[in-house]
Amino acid sequence: METVLGVLTGSVFIIGSALIIMALGGYSFQWASSADTSSILIFSITPALSAAIVEELIFRGLMLQAIDKIGGKTLALAVTSLFFGVAHLGNTGATLWSAFAIVLEAGVLLGAAFLWRRNLWFAMGLHFAWNAVEGLLGIPVSGHPSAGLFTVKVHGPALLTGGDFGLEGSIIPIVISLLISIPMLIGTARNRRAEKEMNVHG
Secondary structure, eight states: OHHHHHHHHHHHHHHHHHHHHHHTTSEEEEEOTTOOHHHHHHHHHHHHHHHHHHHHIIIIIIIIHHHHHHHOHHHHHHHHHHHHHHHTTTSTTOOHHHHHHHIIIIIIHHHHHHHHHOSHHHHHHHHHHHHHHHHHHTOOBTTBOOOOSEEEEEOSOHHHHOGGGOGGGSHHHHHHHHHHHHHHHHHHHHHHHHHHHHHHHO
16 A cells, blocks of 8 residues: 555656646657557566665665664755765766755655655655656656657756756756655654654553
8 A cells, every 4th residue: 555655646746747847848748659568668667666676775774764773864864865866976967966856856755755654665656656657758767768658859948857867857846846745754753743742651
């Protein structure tokens, strides 16, 4: 159930971001009629699944929890978000801006998702849907080209479209991700307060 909720959250996030960019004239989509649908599904879903599992185990499963025990949740979220952005600097089309964008929209969002739901399944589902939906739409995934179900034409400034790096380099998903992350972090704080009150009364 947590994984399904994560997949739904990630799908709404990416589709919503792409639609807003399209409405602002940044993207235009055309169905790739000659595309081999089954091959595209495999080549989009397989790397998305492996990246979601491996990266979440490393960054949220190990690093965030280890730092949390030493310096608390705020430090853990800040450090893992920063490292997540740095880890994507070597990707095609990456810039300091795209790394900063990844810190905010991915590092903070995925960290907040883990802290809020207190399990990796939700974060993995969100991460998987994020990459898979981008790939299926034909948008580069963190700089990696995608042979999606659609052909995407990019128009306008990189700040809107993300340029060669893809959707994650756009200002739009940064804003949307923060709008999602903030309620998650508020929920995390409420959960912590509730636990403390239970411990006091218990």
